[in-house]
Amino acid sequence: MATGKLIVASNRGPYVVRGRSRVRSIGGLVSALEPSLRASGGVWVAWSGGHTTIEGTDDTEAGYRWREVHLSAEEVSGxxxxxxxxxxxxxxxxxxxxxxxxKDYWETYVRVNRKFAAEIQATLADDDIIWVHDYHLALVPHFLRPVLTHQRLGFFWHIPFPPRDFFQVLPWAGEILRGMLGSDLVGFHSPAYVDNFLSCVQDLPGVRVDRERLRVEYGRRRVLVHAFPVGIDCGYFRALVNRGDVAPAAARLRRVLGVDQLGLAVDRLDYSKGIPERLHALELFWERYPEYQGRVSVIQIAVPSRTQVDAYRTLRRKVEEAVGRVNGRFSDDQWLPVYYFCRAFSQEELAVYYASADVALVTPLRDGLNLVAKEYVASRTDGRGVLVLSRFAGAAEELKEALLVNPYDLDDMVAKIHAAFEMPVAEQMRRMRALQERVRRYDISWWMGSFLGTLLDGQVIRQPRVPAQLSWVVGSKRTGAADRGLEALN
Incomplete structure (x- = not known):
């Protein structure tokens, strides 16, 4: 089948508003999708992150059109x-x-989702492909469905999808599910999330779930539901780490810290990331294994997020108090256990830290996927390094050679941290080879090609290939899926 242009809709997109100016945004989703948007003459529909009304909805500077969904301060709040x-x-x-x-939050959510759907409809042509992203826009497929003719509509949910008993707590659970079922294809990171979603929708009137074929019969339509874990641009991360200035900077960092081994944690400052729990586990690690005092330090990078939400301000205080407690208890004139940075880091800066760290601690309490784990793996050019990964991160279903840990179990956390710093080099390299092969094979191109190919073919593409009708994806030169994975969505 011939295809028209690609229309992408997401909460955040290629531009953010700062004051009265528009500033280009560099993010994983932006970097991954821009080449295909450019090649297909596509359109990106998104909120700019502010509530000012700047003249000019369309912009061709990036080689495709951008349509801003203008939101008032009241709409942003709700x-x-x-x-x-x-x-x-x-x-x-x-x-x-x-x-x-x-209820007023819900009513505003409905109104804004209608705005997004109207903006998409205004640019819609026959045979276009519409790709709607994430929980912010769950109702958009339902609002668009009545106006669609030959167009195909895909929806990707980037965060965990909870079990039926949890999701039913939401007063508007049915509306969210019906909104998503306006799609032709609903994608998740993990088979577990697919199973949770199918368990939820089977309670809706007029719905039949076919678990064997991974589809839902809804009215007169069939909706495919499948797992497509997001990948990264491995070549981009390799190129970053192989830059001439990275190895000297990494060696200088290790020299300045003066430790035998270095741990690294990179998180958005969010209560789901398990930062206080990780710091508590590290405190117990140095307490139970005092021989590591003075020999191991951990760098904790916490990128500020959603500072207008009370829970996030409370979390920051809690994290900073925990860092102060650990450092106050164990540090001396020569050694600091935890180096804490509360700011955003560019991907170029992070390359130095990925190259420096013997152990990456990725231990969220719950995470849709977690691209930091994959970025660390892709960046280990010497084949060494240990990934400690939460069982409750979606990436754990793929990255089984990591040291998988329950972040709620302090004893398990301490044991896995100790095992990571004790792991022989041969074992590190065996695990890392397997992890790197999987991260390379199921990269960002595989994710895009498999999702869009499944959307067009109407059947699940299980092999990592890009269908022929997606000619504007094949051979497109990406700029690199950089700067905090898919943070642009959130």
């Missing part, structure tokens, strides 16, 4: 800070105690 981040986000990460199911 849709984004409210329903998306005080209801759906904590619910899907299993934090029911943090949920705030206010």
């Amino acid at each position: 849709y984004y800070h409210g329903f998306a981040n005080r209801a759906l986000w904590p619910l899907c990460h299993y934090f029911l105690e943090k949920c705030d199911f206010r």
